[in-house]
Amino acid sequence: xxxxxxxxxxxxxxxxxxxxxxxxxxxxxxxxxxxxxxxxxxxxxxxxxxxxxxxxxxxxxxxxxxxxxxxxxxxxxxxxxxxxxxxxxxxxxxxxxxxxxxxxxxxxxxxxxxxxxxxxxxxxxxxxxxxxxxxxxxxxxxxxxxxxxxxxxxxxxxxxxxxxxxxxxxxxxxxxxxxxxxxxxxxxxxxxxxxxxxxxxxxxxxxxxxxxxxxxxxxxxxxxxxxxxxxxxxxxxxxxxxxxxxxxxxxxxxxxxxxxxxxxxxxxxxxxx
Numbered sequence: 001x002x003x004x005x006x007x008x009x010x011x012x013x014x015x016x017x018x019x020x021x022x023x024x025x026x027x028x029x030x031x032x033x034x035x036x037x038x039x040x041x042x043x044x045x046x047x048x049x050x051x052x053x054x055x056x057x058x059x060x061x062x063x064x065x066x067x068x069x070x071x072x073x074x075x076x077x078x079x080x081x082x083x084x085x086x087x088x089x090x091x092x093x094x095x096x097x098x099x100x101x102x103x104x105x106x107x108x109x110x111x112x113x114x115x116x117x118x119x120x121x122x123x124x125x126x127x128x129x130x131x132x133x134x135x136x137x138x139x140x141x142x143x144x145x146x147x148x149x150x151x152x153x154x155x156x157x158x159x160x161x162x163x164x165x166x167x168x169x170x171x172x173x174x175x176x177x178x179x180x181x182x183x184x185x186x187x188x189x190x191x192x193x194x195x196x197x198x199x200x201x202x203x204x205x206x207x208x209x210x211x212x213x214x215x216x217x218x219x220x221x222x223x224x225x226x227x228x229x230x231x232x233x234x235x236x237x238x239x240x241x242x243x244x245x246x247x248x249x250x251x252x253x254x255x256x257x258x259x260x261x262x263x264x265x266x267x268x269x270x271x272x273x
Contacts, residue, residue: 004048009103011041016096023093042076058120059129068106072099078137086177094144124199135188142181143249146242149174186224216255
């Protein structure tokens with residue numbers, strides 16, 4: 001069934017090309033074509049995930065290869081949902097390349113399954129995995145909206161009505177989407193950490209063990225908690241929220257990949273090459 005992955009990758013490629021063409025031309029028909037191709041890729045990818053899940057009895061996240069493909073799937077679905085909710089079509093130029101990069105990396109790394117499959121079963125593990133992957137995807141899109149906000153703000157400050165000014169949504173719309181994705185992503189991240197602690201207690205008989213993954217996950221959570229607190233309590237909006245969203249994404253990338261590749265811990269077998 002690897003052909004499903006390959007076809008989905010082609011769909012993502014074609015769809016992302018359509019998003020880029022829409023960004024360049026601002027033609028609605030071009031976006032609809034890209035959206036249809038990207039959606040077809042996501043549908044094929046979903047079929048693969050369900051097939052692999054049914055065959056193994058647990059989510060396909062055993063080893064780095066499966067983890068990268070699963071992250072790409074979560075990112076693609078998150079983008080589809082955000083586009084449906086906010087209609088910020090230009091975000092496709094951020095989400096599309098991210099999905100392609102994750103898929104390409106998945107094809108390049110060896111196909112190993114180093115973790116004990118028995119560790120991947122159970123409702124706590126399922127909730128932990130689904131919450132974190134979709135939470136990370138939502139927070140990535142928040143950072144994407146933040147980056148576009150900074151571009152639009154720079155264009156406005158320079159009183160330039162050029163390319164970016166004409167293509168990007170208003171600052172209010174970008175800020176609103178940034179906040180919405182932050183709120184959803186932080187909620188899912190919190191749920192993922194809680195269920196991960198429950199799972200750790202069941203498997204390793206301890207809620208917290210100062211594992212590098214746990215420590216950096218806590219740092220990431222605290223960063224987003226501070227951002228949302230300041231946004232709600234103090235009224236942080238716009239540039240500050242955008243910059244901290246991007247900083248949070250850097251922490252997520254290190255927590256997701258860097259910790260497991262560079263540091264030792266009991267999470268290592270799940271994403272080791």
